Amino acid sequence: MFFRQYYLACLSHASYLIGDTKTGRAVVVDPQRDISQYLEDAKENGLTIERVIETHFHADFLSGHLELQKATGAAISYGTVGAERAEFPVTAMKDGERLSLGEVTLEVMDTPGHTPESISIIVYDKNDVPYGVLTGDTLFIGDVGRPDLLSSFGATAEDLGRQLYHSLHDRLLKLPDETKVYPAHGAGSSCGKNLSSETVCTIGKQKRTNYALAPMTEEEFVKVVTEGQNAAPLYFPFAAVTNRKMREVFDEAGEIRSMSIDEVLQAQKDGAVVVDTREPMDYATGHLLGSINVGLSGRFAEYTGEVITSTTPLVLLCPEGTEAEARVRLARIGFDKVIGALRTPEKVFIERPELVGKASRLTVEQLKISRNEVKGLQVVDVRGPGEVANGMVPGAKHVQLPSLINDYTTLDPQAPTVVYCAGGYRSSIAASFLRQRGFVDVSDLLGGFGAWSQAGEEVAVVTSAH
Numbered sequence: 001m002f003f004r005q006y007y008l009a010c011l012s013h014a015s016y017l018i019g020d021t022k023t024g025r026a027v028v029v030d031p032q033r034d035i036s037q038y039l040e041d042a043k044e045n046g047l048t049i050e051r052v053i054e055t056h057f058h059a060d061f062l063s064g065h066l067e068l069q070k071a072t073g074a075a076i077s078y079g080t081v082g083a084e085r086a087e088f089p090v091t092a093m094k095d096g097e098r099l100s101l102g103e104v105t106l107e108v109m110d111t112p113g114h115t116p117e118s119i120s121i122i123v124y125d126k127n128d129v130p131y132g133v134l135t136g137d138t139l140f141i142g143d144v145g146r147p148d149l150l151s152s153f154g155a156t157a158e159d160l161g162r163q164l165y166h167s168l169h170d171r172l173l174k175l176p177d178e179t180k181v182y183p184a185h186g187a188g189s190s191c192g193k194n195l196s197s198e199t200v201c202t203i204g205k206q207k208r209t210n211y212a213l214a215p216m217t218e219e220e221f222v223k224v225v226t227e228g229q230n231a232a233p234l235y236f237p238f239a240a241v242t243n244r245k246m247r248e249v250f251d252e253a254g255e256i257r258s259m260s261i262d263e264v265l266q267a268q269k270d271g272a273v274v275v276d277t278r279e280p281m282d283y284a285t286g287h288l289l290g291s292i293n294v295g296l297s298g299r300f301a302e303y304t305g306e307v308i309t310s311t312t313p314l315v316l317l318c319p320e321g322t323e324a325e326a327r328v329r330l331a332r333i334g335f336d337k338v339i340g341a342l343r344t345p346e347k348v349f350i351e352r353p354e355l356v357g358k359a360s361r362l363t364v365e366q367l368k369i370s371r372n373e374v375k376g377l378q379v380v381d382v383r384g385p386g387e388v389a390n391g392m393v394p395g396a397k398h399v400q401l402p403s404l405i406n407d408y409t410t411l412d413p414q415a416p417t418v419v420y421c422a423g424g425y426r427s428s429i430a431a432s433f434l435r436q437r438g439f440v441d442v443s444d445l446l447g448g449f450g451a452w453s454q455a456g457e458e459v460a461v462v463t464s465a466h
Contacts, residue, residue: 020102055136082117113164114145132180142196161222177204235305257340280428360443420445
């Protein structure tokens, strides 16, 4: 058996290449959109990718099934429900159906709950004792898939939560305790709230340690797995719908157009957004007015998709040599409208200083003084509910980052504003977004809530977070 997990940290996404080295037959499960690594590893190990299996219609990334089909001719498979809803040719795989690759065998198990079409893939090597199970977004390490993401499509969290309960207890947890668990996501994913940083575990250990698998009634389970979830990133519905459709295949080798400052300014007038991918401190020192800062070093694509819509044309402003990386990472969530990158931004900043702004970043001591001396100061916490539950800066208003694009209208654009997150990455995104929307005086907190609490400053206890 050839078995390889590919873990994409910036999206907390795991995909898999599984094959039989004697027969050369292989499949890829839940692939990312840039597929070169699967092709290279298959070639190196004498494997032919015959099929792409999707555990469900992913919402947090645009899957690479169409790219792999074009490159290899592989069939695309979903479970029965997924196959009925896909808008491109699909080979359905029924519950209990086995696919033999040689001595390696894969078995489909219907495990609805995270989504109605969710399946898991049991992997057997030479015998009928399961080697492992690819659980998609049904069972994570330390958590289970949230059942509330499809509420906007008419599926209730309660109904899906009940399905999830039975998929776990009546199906996955019946596998032998030693069966290895290979999920589609890890820590940081918005598909759950308590995912581990581990990327493999066992059924037995999850029974003992996973909070969502503790003894409880079906009703208790639904309540536990739906409460305290972060708002889903803005792009999730777009990705979930797009993954069902025929669409343009992504070309990893595509080049980015180099744009002059005048072309960029015209693009801004026409509705494009400049995404500055530098570190927050570099952005604060000098940036193009109207640009939004989403640092490439963090969860770049996901956070871009939290504050910019999928239909918005994008212009990149990147550290030299990173434009291609930024383009690929945006493509992983389906943001293909990258119309170019600003040519020689440092030179532009020097030659056109009237186009350059600076961002205010406050220390804890400066925020402390401002809270006492600045009239009408509004402090905004953009962290998730689970983070806020551990305390907030007293008097702060909670507007989590994925909600900001809609809820910024609840804030006063004329009031002096300070934004904070956990450490200072998301707050720079939020502050730049508010400036782009016309807020006149916005700062963010250096070091975020972590710096505030470590300094021993007063912390407000939160009874509920929204």
